[in-house]
Amino acid sequence: MNDATHNLPLPDKPRLVIGDGAIDRIGELAIELGAQRALVITDPHIVAAGHVARAQRSLDAAGVNEQVFDGAIENPTTIEVDRAVEAARGFDADLLIGLGGGSSMDTAKGCNFVLTNGGRMSDYWGVGKATEPMLPLIAVPTTAGTGSECQSFALISDPQTHVKMACGDAKALAAVAVLDAELTLTQPRRVAADTGIDTIAHAVETAVTLKKNDASWALSRRAFALGSPALRRVLADGDDLAARRDMQLAAALAGMAIERSMLGAAHACANPLTAEFGVVHGEAVGAMLPAVVRFNGELAECRAAYAALVGGDERDAAARLAGSVESLLALAGVPRSIAEHGVSENDLDRLAVAAAEQWTGTFNPRAVDAGVCRALYESVLTENDRRAGAARV
Ligand SMILES: [Fe+2]
CATH class of the missing domain: 3.40.50.1970 (Rossmann fold)
Known part of the structure; x- marks a missing residue:
């Protein structure tokens, strides 16, 4: 070991x-x-x-x-x-x-x-x-x-x-x-990016589930601490074997965390995107994760867990973690808006009903029903417009 x-x-x-x-x-x-x-x-x-x-x-x-x-x-x-x-x-x-x-x-x-x-x-x-x-x-x-x-x-x-x-x-x-x-080392960059984002999502989601426990928490923290910098290094240089080692271990540790604490709303919302629009799992989870972190960050215990992952003050930990995930998405070339996958406003009610039926969502620290899932999708659908608008102001 x-x-x-x-x-x-x-x-x-x-x-x-x-x-x-x-x-x-x-x-x-x-x-x-x-x-x-x-x-x-x-x-x-x-x-x-x-x-x-x-x-x-x-x-x-x-x-x-x-x-x-x-x-x-x-x-x-x-x-x-x-x-x-x-x-x-x-x-x-x-x-x-x-x-x-x-x-x-x-x-x-x-x-x-x-x-x-x-x-x-x-x-x-x-x-x-x-x-x-x-x-x-x-x-x-x-x-x-x-x-x-x-x-x-x-x-x-x-x-x-x-x-x-x-x-x-x-x-x-x-x-x-x-x-x-x-x-x-033989993974295409696109696969390394998508699966790496999935690992980060596993570390982040397992860190706050209703089934979280001491063992899963230790695994989530270690997976995030190893995986977050390692993914940046892998994306910068695919031949960096040391980074590949860290990333692979992070993925395994995050898998062990899932076994002990299950996942959450990002995976619940991602699955219908894959089923209906063929969005690659890592890209679907990655697009949803920042919105779910901000949503869960309304709970003090989630903010405390997020602060333990990204460091710094608990008060704005959810915003900083969401921002950190968004910067990884940008490096990985993963779209932040689900509109880029062909999803439109008309699809949201149907997607939300499917997401609310996902078993994995039942472990999210804040309850997620179809209304919540719709709001999460909506925030991600309009993400680029909102930011473009903010940039213009
Ligand atoms: Fe996953």
Whole structure:
């Protein structure tokens, strides 16, 4: 364990294996888990980047039979999960390896639910619905990140409605998360920016939820302290491996924070933007986050938490944190107004109803109903106009 995770309340699962080139240890880690037949669940981009071949070489060298399923896609649906289940059954896998971004890892987790517990993905929508043990999972993130490697939720969409089903169960947690920052060097800048913003949103939202506790709070703080400067460095120089290491660890720690405290209104409002307008998750969350921080900042305990993240006086901590997030969005090239994603005033009522139904919103420190969600959307829709107007005055 390196210094950055020292003194943090880490759980038994996942075991973190951290280090440049750690993917070459995957064979040894599979053997330690007692595996003989590993199914690597990934996507074609990760195959093309050469990461899958490296994992295969390590598994082969350790004498572990392996097969590759490369059918994961962005915002995976039950279709990809069912295909992965078919591949795992056909191969008689005794270990799953999720290698890639959040989509690959979520597909691997989703596959594990259906493969070992039967039925359909929707049977596991919610928390703790699985009754049977699951296969061991090794999660190897190539983005930094969703934090999927350190939390038990598989986010799988319904292919018809595009509604994201969050299916969580402690049994679905990875046994091992391999944090090899070298793998994140191949991320396109756009992906590093979007997933990095998601990490910051995870740190900020988990810092104030109704389920917040000492363990989650320590993780949220560390994730923000590491991730906020690291994302700026990554965006300035994608080859800065030290920054990539910090960012990857921040993403993992933020994932652990989610596991302990859930998320909030930024994620609740982001999900319908992704479902209806195809907005990339990190960009949807990023656009909503400053408005949610200002909204939550009406509560004294939220202002105290925000001040602990950004430093300085509690009184204007929410405004300063929101401003800090906005400066990150600008660096990352993420639009601040949802109008830039094609959303118009006419869409807001419908989006607000969908956002108010999101389970994740129930953990926000201030209650969010459709009226609140509409106001949050409206403030973000008009963001650019408002600022342009302010600049003219
Ligand atoms: Fe997220």
